[in-house]
Amino acid sequence: MAVSHLPRTSGRLAIIAGAGALPHHVAEAARRQGEDPFIIALSREADADWSGFDHATLAIGDFAAISKAFAAEGIDRVVLSGAVRRRPDWRDIRPTLKTLAKVPSVLRTLVSGGDDAVLRMAMDLIEASGARVIGAHEVVPGLLADIGPIGEHTSTDDDLRDIEAGIAAANALGTLDVGQGAVAIGGRVVALEGAEGTDAMLARVAELKADGRVSSRRRGVLVKLCKPQQDERADLPSIGPSTVAGAEAAGLAGIAVEAGRALVLERPAVIETANRSGLFVLGIERNARERPR
Amino acid sequence: MAVSHLPRTSGRLAIIAGAGALPHHVAEAARRQGEDPFIIALSREADADWSGFDHATLAIGDFAAISKAFAAEGIDRVVLSGAVRRRPDWRDIRPTLKTLAKVPSVLRTLVSGGDDAVLRMAMDLIEASGARVIGAHEVVPGLLADIGPIGEHTSTDDDLRDIEAGIAAANALGTLDVGQGAVAIGGRVVALEGAEGTDAMLARVAELKADGRVSSRRRGVLVKLCKPQQDERADLPSIGPSTVAGAEAAGLAGIAVEAGRALVLERPAVIETANRSGLFVLGIERNARERPR
Structure with missing residues (x-):
C-alpha cells in the first residue's frame, strides 16, 4: 500500500483516543506535522495525560456529543487511535437521529458484530456527521512497518x-x-x-x-x-x-x-x-x- | 462413528497413561469390562496413583523399554490416554532399531510435527512392535458424547x-x-x-x-x-x-x-x-x- 501524506486542509484534525500509548504518540507526531489536533479522549478507555492538548472526555457511545464537538471545532478529518477494551453496549449508544437514519445496521452490529463490524459502524457514524476518517499512518509518516x-x-x-x-x-x-x-x-x-x-x-x-x-x-x-x-x-x-x-x-x-x-x-x-x-x-x-x- | 465393543482377545490390554484423571478412569472402566490392564505410566506426566494396578513408570521416548514391557506382559492392544504436556525432545527418544527402520519419518516428525503428527508417530512406533492401538472409547462403552x-x-x-x-x-x-x-x-x-x-x-x-x-x-x-x-x-x-x-x-x-x-x-x-x-x-x-x- 502506498502511503501518501495528505494535503493540508482548512479543517482541524480530531483524534479519538482509546487506551495505550499510541494516541499520544500520534497526537505529538501530528503536531510535528503542523497540525493542531483536537483530542476526544474516550472515557473509561483513554489513559494518557492529555493536558498538553485541546481535549474533551466523552463516552464512546455518545455520538451526539462527539458530533457536536466536531461541529464546534471545525473537524474535517478524524483518526481513531488506541485500544477500546470495553465494547459499547447498546444501552450506552446515543446516536443522533441524523446518523442513525444513515446507519440502520447500528443496533444489529452492536448486538452481534466482531471488532471489525463495530469499528466499521463507528466509522460510518462519524462519516455520516460530515468528517472523513483517515488512518494514523496518513498523519504520521514512518509509522507503518516496512518489509x-x-x-x-x-x-x-x-x-x-x-x-x-x-x-x-x-x-x-x-x-x-x-x-x-x-x-x-x-x-x-x-x-x-x-x-x-x-x-x-x-x-x-x-x-x-x-x-x-x-x-x-x-x-x-x-x-x-x-x-x-x-x-x-x-x-x-x-x-x-x-x-x-x-x-x-x-x-x-x-x-x-x-x-x-x-x-x-x-x-x-x-x-x-x-x-x-x-x-x-x-x-x-x-x-x-x-x-x- | 459406530462404537463396537471389541471381542475379547487372548492378549493383555496396556494403557499408556499421561496426565489427568482420564487414564485412571479408563483403567477402572476396563477392569469392570473384565480386562486386567497393564499401566505404563509416563514419567513426568502421569499423576494418578497407580498402586492398585500392575504398572511400570517409563519415559515417553523410551520405546525400547516400552516394547520390552509389551513383550513381557503379552500386550496385544494399547490405549493412549491422558495429556502429554511435555513434548518429547529428539534427545529423549530411544527407538529400537526395528521400530526405527519401519518409521523413517520419526526424526522429522519430532522436529516439526504438531500434536497430531507426534501422536501418529507414537502410534506407528507402537504398532511396529506388534500391538494394536485402540481408542479408549472402544474399551469403555458410553464414554463418547451423544448428540x-x-x-x-x-x-x-x-x-x-x-x-x-x-x-x-x-x-x-x-x-x-x-x-x-x-x-x-x-x-x-x-x-x-x-x-x-x-x-x-x-x-x-x-x-x-x-x-x-x-x-x-x-x-x-x-x-x-x-x-x-x-x-x-x-x-x-x-x-x-x-x-x-x-x-x-x-x-x-x-x-x-x-x-x-x-x-x-x-x-x-x-x-x-x-x-x-x-x-x-x-x-x-x-x-x-x-x-x-
Whole structure:
C-alpha cells in the first residue's frame, strides 16, 4: 500500500483516543506535522495525560456529543487511535437521529458484530456527521512497518518455519475476525490471541515455557497480521517497545509483522530494545513464501 | 462413528497413561469390562496413583523399554490416554532399531510435527512392535458424547449463535492442528485454546469478564471439536466435571462438544454439576446448521 501524506486542509484534525500509548504518540507526531489536533479522549478507555492538548472526555457511545464537538471545532478529518477494551453496549449508544437514519445496521452490529463490524459502524457514524476518517499512518509518516528487518538482527531458517506457521494461524483467525496474533515455537502454534491482547498472550507463552508445557529449548516467533478484510483506517496491528520486552520475556527469537499494514510505535525504542535483547523484528508479506531480506 | 465393543482377545490390554484423571478412569472402566490392564505410566506426566494396578513408570521416548514391557506382559492392544504436556525432545527418544527402520519419518516428525503428527508417530512406533492401538472409547462403552443435551438444561437460540461462532473457530484451529477449543460470547469468539489447555482458557475468560474487556452481561459457550484430520484412537477432546466448573466460573451458559468424537468423563458428575449450576452440556454435529434437540 502506498502511503501518501495528505494535503493540508482548512479543517482541524480530531483524534479519538482509546487506551495505550499510541494516541499520544500520534497526537505529538501530528503536531510535528503542523497540525493542531483536537483530542476526544474516550472515557473509561483513554489513559494518557492529555493536558498538553485541546481535549474533551466523552463516552464512546455518545455520538451526539462527539458530533457536536466536531461541529464546534471545525473537524474535517478524524483518526481513531488506541485500544477500546470495553465494547459499547447498546444501552450506552446515543446516536443522533441524523446518523442513525444513515446507519440502520447500528443496533444489529452492536448486538452481534466482531471488532471489525463495530469499528466499521463507528466509522460510518462519524462519516455520516460530515468528517472523513483517515488512518494514523496518513498523519504520521514512518509509522507503518516496512518489509525486511527493523533493527540489526534478522531471522534464521528455523525462525522462518515459525513465521510460516504463525502466518497460517493469524490468517485463519483474521478471516474469522477473531484476532491478529499468534505465537509459533518449533513450527507449532502454541498460543492464539483473542480478546486478551498481545501482551497477555506473550505472558501466557512465558508461563507455558516455565511450566515445561512448551519446550524452552526452542525460541519461537510472534506473528501479527492485519485481518484480511480489515479497514486500514483503524485498528491496524501494532507493536512497540513493550511488545519486544514481552517477546524477550517469553524467550522468543523475534517478531514478524505485516509490512505496510502494521504500525511500529516508538520505532527508535523498538530498535534499541530489539538490538539489546538480540531479537529480530521483521516486516513480512502475508503470502511471502520467500524469505524476506 | 459406530462404537463396537471389541471381542475379547487372548492378549493383555496396556494403557499408556499421561496426565489427568482420564487414564485412571479408563483403567477402572476396563477392569469392570473384565480386562486386567497393564499401566505404563509416563514419567513426568502421569499423576494418578497407580498402586492398585500392575504398572511400570517409563519415559515417553523410551520405546525400547516400552516394547520390552509389551513383550513381557503379552500386550496385544494399547490405549493412549491422558495429556502429554511435555513434548518429547529428539534427545529423549530411544527407538529400537526395528521400530526405527519401519518409521523413517520419526526424526522429522519430532522436529516439526504438531500434536497430531507426534501422536501418529507414537502410534506407528507402537504398532511396529506388534500391538494394536485402540481408542479408549472402544474399551469403555458410553464414554463418547451423544448428540443432544447431556443433563437437564439445553441451549437457547442466543447460545446457538455462540455455538456456531465457536464451531467456525474450532474448525479453523483444528485444520491447522493447533487446538480443539474456543469460547464465543455474544456471537464473537473471545478465546482460543492453544497449548495452555481448556481449563486455563476458561480461567482467562473469567478474567476478561472481571476486567470488563468482555461483557459480563452476555454468557457465552465453550465449544470443543475433534480436529478434522485427527486419529480417533488418541487425544479425543474431553470434558469432565472440572470443565463444567470452569465454564460456570467463567459465567458461560454451557458447553458444546462434538457428538461421537469427544469424551465425557465421569458422566454422572458432569450431569450433576451441570444441572446444579444451570449450564447446558450439548453433543453437537460439527456441520449442523440445525439446532440439535
